[in-house]
Amino acid sequence: MSESQQGKRRPRGQKESDRPKKRQTRAPKAPPSDAALTAARDCLEQRPIYPGRRLDGHLRPDPAVEFATLNPEEEAExxxxxxxxxxxxxxxxxxPVEGTNNPTVNEFRSLWKVCLRVFDWSPVFMISPMQGLKYRSVAKGAQQSGSSHAPENPEPPEDPDQPDPTQDPEGSQPSKGTKPSEVIFPPDFSKLLAALIVHPCWEWDVVLFILALQYTVKCRVDNREPWPHNDLLYRVSSLRTLRSMFDDPDREPVGIAEMLEAMHNSQAEGTRSRFSRFLHFLGGQVRSTPSDLRQPQTYLGVDALPVTIKDLRFLTAAVRDFDWGIESWNCSPDDVWKAYRAERGIGRDEVPRTNAETKKYTLRSLKDVYREIAHQKRVSRNGASRLEAPNQVDGLEAPYQSGLDDNQEDVAHEGGAEIPIDDMLNLPAEDTMVTSRGNVPDMPRESTPFYPEPRKREPRRKALVDGEETEDEEEDLQRNQRSEIVSNERQVMRDVRRRDQFGSGMMSGLTFTSPYDQFSSLPSFPRPSARLAPLTPVASGETLSQRLKADDERLERRFEASESSIKWLKEENIRIRDTQKSHGEAIRNLQRGAQLQICPPNEAESFNVATTTQRLGILEMENSNLGQQNQALQERIDQMIKDAAQQQTEWSEKVKTLEQEKSSLLGIVYEKDKTLALQREKVRTLEVQLNAINGIQQEIEPSTDEPVQPSIRLPDMVEKWSEGELDVDARVQASQLGSRRTRNKVAEAFSSSNPGLQRLGQRNY
Structure with a gap:
């Protein structure tokens, strides 16, 4: 017996109860930090639950009847x-089986939920050749040729700093079924990817995450092709200088990390963006091995950088250790992920809700990816490749080209007569076909592609790339600023058409308005409350009736829109109730079937209890979900009815106020018109009297002061005159009585009877 075994024996005389026992209790988990909770809450607020109906608009259905009708050859290929x-x-x-605790299935479904909610993307499409990426498993069991017992899903943890250089994950081509899955990610990979997605450093922007992941893989496998691609370059303008360095035909064949280092050193301290500084830091964290350099970097003729779990670990460490300058960003992805799950819960209401939905959406995503691959292969065969860099640049070969390709799809089908894929593709000769060079496949766009302008080589940049020292820092700074100005003047990809389909080769309608180096919270715009506005003067040329008519028309349109929304919600509510009713009937039928499970021995029929119970559980869960949707729709209908009633009351009060003001104004106008009519009547009467007096004045001849014997007494005539009892002839006769002094008295009496003619009497008499 060995000494180690003897040392493990219990000494004589020592009872078993005296031996120290192992602790069975676990230490309680530490709660998430305040900064991590802040980051998680911001993510949940800015990215609400992803509605399932949107996924049907992003992914083509299966089968894609419309696409196959429009593009039959491309669909067949x-x-x-x-x-x-x-x-x-x-x-x-x-x-996947419902109700089982499978880590691979659970973590993959959780990754789907997070990726859809935060990035509005399918994880299968995000890491696909359409984004210049392809998941590669590095499980050791898959590297042994001829092994028939390789693990299917698990991916053992490995030390990224000390990998086995003798192992080549793509060196052997085992038969189908012996390699770990490269479609369903293993649990460790899904966990790391989900934790990275929810971190706030990407600002919930899938383009920034793809750029960081591409850069990580390019550093690890030493890929030296032009980067970033034009369709992603618009998001980070500070990388235009790096992209222009690839266009220099005399550049030295160095890695992308060295090129970014040269660009970083040539820029002034205040001109570096946060994301470019992070990429510079990330390049120093990535380590590569000889086996990494041998990994295939294409898939079916399309550029696809191999993404492994090592890349996610490098990226996670860089995000954790980089100083972002914001407290919530300085949390590690794991801390933010724990806080995210603590705040969100298990996400039962998020899609995909079941394992069956996960499998269905995965299939639709895969088929969309292969549709885009077939499209690019057809374009490449026609000699009009949409990829970015050609095989020859101005008659010179590109400085670096990976000779590896992933031919496992053809090797797997050698000797099989199912589908002659090589004969079907009929690829042209190498000297006649433009070779794919870009890391990210080009995407259809309307704007002009990026064509670099030829310019003289700058010796300072060569010195920086070669690692030389120079004392003319001022000249370098001026040259760099001049290069920045030229880059800014050549703005490209401004109006990129973004379709909302994963399989279309375009990103799902993403728009970005703020540069990465300016972090600011999104403003919120509160909804203004409706209130009555005071009556304002009517604009020139607009009558009161026209204004009231326009207000009535706007009010009617508002009511019609509200009624249409309420009608649609009621119809949706009825549809959900009908579906719920049908599910209830199906549940009752299954329950009756379960009750008939115990049958007499002479009956040959049998029922599958497990299947019936499973279907019953699924229908009950769907019925519960429909009930929740019905309740939410009912609450929304009630709220809209309440808002419509409130708006109707407010508008009714406003209309009532306008009607009152209208009635008041009409009354005032009526009184004014009546007064003006009376005044016009008085003016006409006075004009008649004035004309009569003027006629009398002309007929009367000058008379002397000799008295004239009147036919009537003067006092009586004055009294009758003042009382208005004399007619015109009598007044004329009275005006001729007596001397001038007497006539003046008569005129005074006449004018006093009508104050409006006082001045006239003084002038005439």
């Missing part, structure tokens, strides 16, 4: 590629 691929084999091996 895409489905042939998919049927002949290892991806289909891996997908068919994915048979």
């Amino acid at each position: 895409a489905m042939a590629l998919f049927d002949a691929s290892q991806s289909k084999v891996d997908y068919e091996k994915f048979r």
Whole structure:
């Protein structure tokens, strides 16, 4: 017996109860920090629950009848590629069972929930050749040729700093079914990817995350092709200088990390953006091995950088250790992920809700990816490749080209007569076909592609790339600023058409308005409350009736829109109730079937209890979800009815006020018109009297002071005159009585009877 075994024996005389016992209790988990909770809450507020109906608009249905009708040849080629691929084999091996605790299935479904909610993207499409990426498993069991017992899903943890250089994950081509799945991510990979997605440093922007992941893989596998691609360059303008360095035909063949280091050193301290500083820091964290350099960097003729779990670990460490300058950003991805799950819960209401939905959405995403691959291969065969860099640049070969390709799809089907994929593709000769060079496949766009302007080589940049020292820092700064101005003048990709389909090769309608180096919270715009405005003067040329008519028309349109929304919600509510009713009937039928499970021995019929119970559980869960949706719709209908009633009351009060003001104004106008009519009547009367007096004045001849004997007494005549009893002839006769002094008295009496003619009497008499 060995000494180590003897040392483990219990001494004589020592009872078993005296031996120290192992602690069975676990230490309680530490609660998330305040900064991590802040980051998680911001993410949940800015990115609400992803509605399932939006996914149907982003992914083509299966089968894609409309696409196959419009593009029959392309659909046939895409489905042939998919049927002949290892991806289909891996997908068919994915048979998740509801209600089981499978880490691979659970973490993959959780990744789907997070990726859809934060990035509005399918994780299968995000890490695909359409974004210049392809997931590669590095499980050691997959590297042994001829092994028939390789693990399917688990991916053992490995030390990224000390990998085995003798192992080549793509060196052998085992038969189908012996490699770990490269469609369904292993649990460790899904966890790391989900934790990275929810971190606030990406500002919930999938383009920034893809750029960081591409850069990580390029540093690890030493990929030296032009980067970033034009379709992603618009998001981070500070990387235009790096992109222009690839266009220099005399540049030295150095890695992208060295090129970014040169650009970083040539820029002034205050001109570096936060994201470019992070990429510079990230390049120093990545370590590569000889086996990394041998990994394939294409897939079916399309550039696809191999993404492994090592890349996610490098990226996680860089995000954790980089000084972002914001407290909530300085949290590690794992801390933010724990806080996110603590605040969100298990996400039962988020899609995909079941394992069956996860498998269905994965299949639709895969087929969209192969449709885009088939489209690019057809374009490449026609000699009009949409990829960025050609194989020859001004007659010179590109400085670096990976000779590895992923031919496992063809090797797997050698000797099989199912689908002659090589004959179907009929690729042209190498000297006649433009080779794919870009890391990210080009995407259809309307704007002009990026064509670099030829310019004289700058010796300072060469010195920086070669690692030389120079004392002319001022000249370097001026040259760098001049280069920045030229880059800014050549703005490209301004109006990129962004379709909302994963399989279309475009990003899902993403728009970005603020540069990365300016972090600011999104403003909120409160809804203004409706209130009555005071009556304002009517504009020139607009009558009161026209204004009231326009207000009535706007009010009617508002009411019609509200009624239409309420009607649609009621119809949706009825539809949900009908579906709930049908589910209830199905549940009752299943319950009756379960009750009939115990049958007499002479009956040959049998029922599957497990299947019935499973279907019953699914229908009950769907019925519960429909009930919640019905309740939410009912609450929304009630709120809209309440808002409509409130708006109707407010508008009714406003209309009532306008009607009152209208009535008041009409009354005032009526009184004014009546007064003006009376005044006009008085003016006409006075004009008649004035004309009569003027006629009398002309007929009367000058008389002397000799008295004239009147036919009537003067006092009586004055009294009758003042009382208005004399007619015109009598007044004329009275005006001729007596001397001038007497006539003046008569005129005074006449004028006093009518104050309006006082001045007239003084003038005439």
